[in-house]
Amino acid sequence: xxxxxxxxxxxxxxxxxxxxxxxxxxxxxxxxxxxxxxxxxxxxxxxxxxxxxxxxxxxxxxxxxxxxxxxxxxxxxxxxxxxxxxxxxxxxxxxxxxxxxxxxxxxxxxxxxxxxxxxxxxxxxxxxxxxxxxxx
Numbered sequence: 001x002x003x004x005x006x007x008x009x010x011x012x013x014x015x016x017x018x019x020x021x022x023x024x025x026x027x028x029x030x031x032x033x034x035x036x037x038x039x040x041x042x043x044x045x046x047x048x049x050x051x052x053x054x055x056x057x058x059x060x061x062x063x064x065x066x067x068x069x070x071x072x073x074x075x076x077x078x079x080x081x082x083x084x085x086x087x088x089x090x091x092x093x094x095x096x097x098x099x100x101x102x103x104x105x106x107x108x109x110x111x112x113x114x115x116x117x118x119x120x121x122x123x124x125x126x127x128x129x130x131x132x133x134x135x136x
Contacts, residue, residue, distance in 0.1 A: 024039065024040055024043055024065060025065055025066075025067050026040035026065055026066055026067070026070050027066075027067045027068035027069060027070055028066075028068055028069035028070030028071075028073065028091075028094070028095060029068050029069045029070075032067075032068055037091065037095035037096065038096075040065065041088070041091070041092070044058075044062060044088065047061070048084070055084060058084055059081070059082075059083075059084060062084065062087060070091065070095075073090065073091075073094065074087065074090075077090055
């Protein structure tokens with residue numbers, strides 16, 4: 001313990017002991033971050049299932065992967081260090097069903113565009129075949 005009753009941590013040892021468990025950054029804000037919630041959660045779930053890292057390393061890795069609103073939520077919600085389960089429960093409740101109307105519409109419009117492009121391609125092939133038959 002240091003003179004101010006604050007426990008000190010050897011950061012060099014901590015860095016060495018906690019490899020970058022989660023590679024992706026999750027911001028909890030639309031349009032920010034490397035991945036959306038579901039991708040981030042999948043990565044965390046895989047790490048939990050693989051059981052490669054101990055719980056302390058996973059906690060540090062999860063905290064380090066949070067940015068923006070997700071990191072702020074963690075600090076606001078928990079007065080003391082959070083457990084993995086409590087963090088994941090909080091994020092699940094907050095972010096699981098937050099696909100925005102814009103992202104849903106974008107996904108749907110991309111599917112429609114693919115269908116239209118396929119239809120146009122088939123029409124083009126049919127027209128070409130029709131004119132080739134007429135020329136012969």
